[in-house]
Amino acid sequence: MRSPPSTYQEGFSVKKLSTRQQGILEFLESFIDEHGYPPTVRDIQHGCSISSTSVVDYNLRHLEREGYINRDPDVSRGIGLTEGSYGRRDNVVSLPLLGYIAAGTPIPVPTAEGWASTEPLDSVDVPTYLTGGRRDVYALKVKGFSMIDALIDEGDVVVLEPIRQAQNNDMVAAVLTDTNEVTLKRFYAEGSRVRLQPANSQMEPIYVDADKVEVHGRVVAVLRIM
Amino acid sequence: MRSPPSTYQEGFSVKKLSTRQQGILEFLESFIDEHGYPPTVRDIQHGCSISSTSVVDYNLRHLEREGYINRDPDVSRGIGLTEGSYGRRDNVVSLPLLGYIAAGTPIPVPTAEGWASTEPLDSVDVPTYLTGGRRDVYALKVKGFSMIDALIDEGDVVVLEPIRQAQNNDMVAAVLTDTNEVTLKRFYAEGSRVRLQPANSQMEPIYVDADKVEVHGRVVAVLRIM
DNA sequence: ACACTTCCCGCACACATGTGCTACTTCTAT
DNA sequence: ATAGAAGTAGCACATGTGTGCGGGAAGTGT
Known part of the structure; x- marks a missing residue:
């Protein structure tokens, strides 16, 4: 402004x-x-x-x-x-807070479609520069401390854009379909399998078959209130 | 309406x-x-x-x-x-983006007063729930990757509330007066000295005399655009 | 028909308000 | 120093703009 x-x-x-x-x-x-x-x-x-x-x-x-x-x-x-005052409501968008996401302790995915059809728990107002004007963006709250490796802490709010096909290096919300675990990791396609890479070199990546992984969304922003 | x-x-x-x-x-x-x-x-x-x-x-x-x-x-x-158009910006506040902060490569503190008297480089609109209604809050942009240990990445924007006296466990922007380094760390007062603790167990804390440290602000929120 | 209210019209006054003009000061680079 | 640019000052003119006044038109109830 x-x-x-x-x-x-x-x-x-x-x-x-x-x-x-x-x-x-x-x-x-x-x-x-x-x-x-x-x-x-x-x-x-x-x-x-x-x-x-x-x-x-x-x-x-x-x-x-x-x-x-x-x-x-x-x-x-x-x-x-110019950017101001009157149009300022356009600089904020209200996102649905659809639920929680964690890595270590898996949270059951509400429906087969992921969070898309879920009733929002709450809503969060975020400035549009965080979403980059993307549509259908939603938010999830991080539960548990097990994702510190991805620079994301308990209580953080992650803003996700719903995608089905991730690009390499995207940070994604991925569901491992056989264990029904959901996790935030960086995504790398490697032939018929997928590497889900933590951000911390101390931790080992997860390798899974490509058809055992569903990508639900890509993280576009993180909010943390301390 | x-x-x-x-x-x-x-x-x-x-x-x-x-x-x-x-x-x-x-x-x-x-x-x-x-x-x-x-x-x-x-x-x-x-x-x-x-x-x-x-x-x-x-x-x-x-x-x-x-x-x-x-x-x-x-x-x-x-x-x-009457009901209209104007009064709905209460959920956003515009913060001055006063400069950069880094850990590894120290950035000279502009004035003895810290950033308080500095000309803002830019400004950032953030939702009020991030500031919790605090006054005189300002923002800094994180430069360099050396603060990943604090769950904060290059390019993140940290929102700070200006304080002089930190409480233990606060994440603060601290200036080491003898080297004129500024760093983001967790603050612990331990007798006559201060421990500045990274969030990563792999890294060693910094110990300095209490009179060699100036606390300039406490981090109240973090924004990351990915 | 009548009175009465509500609503409309045209006009003009008084002031509000953007802008141009000229001159003066302060800063900056050579 | 000195010239040029950037910023400041005071004033005045043309137009923008809220408001008041006298009067007319249209609806409404008696």
């Missing part, structure tokens, strides 16, 4: 904003938040202790050129934050 | 809206959605094919009296939908 459009993933190519521009941006945000409509140039002037409307205009032009805001010319209060 | 505020419960007092008022309400909604700011009386006039501004005003008064909208008198575009 504070950065020009696309930069988040890459690191940040943020052109520096002057203190005043930063201040205007913050004022803009809180004003809209408080009033429900954008401020006028003079609102900004007084709110930011600026002595002239033209200075506000000058800096607003700057902010628009840098992509922080949109302006509608000749329209009173015609200022909008 | 279409029903008047509190009166609805009681039953009756719902005065029916005229077609025109219904239309104005819908126009209001779509206009705000499209432009990011409320319409003027004249915008409504043209948008709803009304021949006079006073008619719009008349109906707006009506809508306000019935509780469908709020108006700020003498303020251009000072119209707001």
Whole structure:
């Protein structure tokens, strides 16, 4: 929200904003938040202790050129934050929390279809940049400590995109059909069998026949509250 | 969204809206959605094919009296939908992304005060349940792979609450003042010295004098995009 | 028919508000 | 130093915009 459009993933190519521009941006945000409509140039002037409307205009032009805001010319209060405020609900998506997943102590898979047809226990709001705009994404809560090897701890929430066919190196929720165990591992297809690789070199990979494994989803994000 | 505020419960007092008022309400909604700011009386006039501004005003008064909208008198575009559109961002908060943190390769701490006075590089929207409503929370991006032992991977974003005094077992961002290294570890006070404990039993803890350590923040959440 | 309410119309006043103009200050690089 | 760029200041003009006023049209009950 504070950065020009696309930069988040890459690191940040943020052109520096002057203190005043930063201040205007913050004022803009809180004003809209408080009033429900954008401020006028003079609102900004007084709110930011600026002595002239033209200075506000000058800096607003700057902010628009840098992509922080949109302006509608000749329209009173015609200022909008680019990613902001109004569209912000679009930056959050509510995911169904379908159940628990663990490695060591297997949890029975509710239905043959996996969690897909399960009633959600709860729901979690996550920012869209975590899901990358994918559809039908769901969340599972990690139970037990046996998946520390995958950098995932008890209580973590994993966000999964439902897939049937994994690519190598994907971290997947896989069901071993003969034992009905479900586990989070990295996936590697090796001929007729599949290697399920922990992330910790201290632990041994699991090898199973390809037809004994069902991939239910691929982990796209992890959330941990400590 | 279409029903008047509190009166609805009681039953009756719902005065029916005229077609025109219904239309104005819908126009209001779509206009705000499209432009990011409320319409003027004249915008409504043209948008709803009304021949006079006073008619719009008349109906707006009506809508306000019935509780469908709020108006700020003498303020251009000072119209707001009561239940609407604006107040639903309470479940997301925008945190400043203040910089990087790593264990192995120490990164110079910008100022003696830590990141507190640093210009944010970017910002990250996170759901409020991750911060637990704490104030002054900030985010750091993890650089380098040397913190896998703490279940934290390269590129993860850690959310920190600024604290000066850590409790045992807290995961903290700690600065070793003599080498100016900053690291994420679990914190244990042991007499006059401090043990900074990795989460991996394969790795040795760091022992330092208590006065050689500055705790800057406590990790309250971790985000990982895979 | 009558009064009465609700709703509509056109207009115009007063102020709100975006923007252009000119001049001045501060910063920055040569 | 010095020139150019970036930022600040004050003002004024044209237009945007909320609101009030007199009056008309349409429904409603008696």
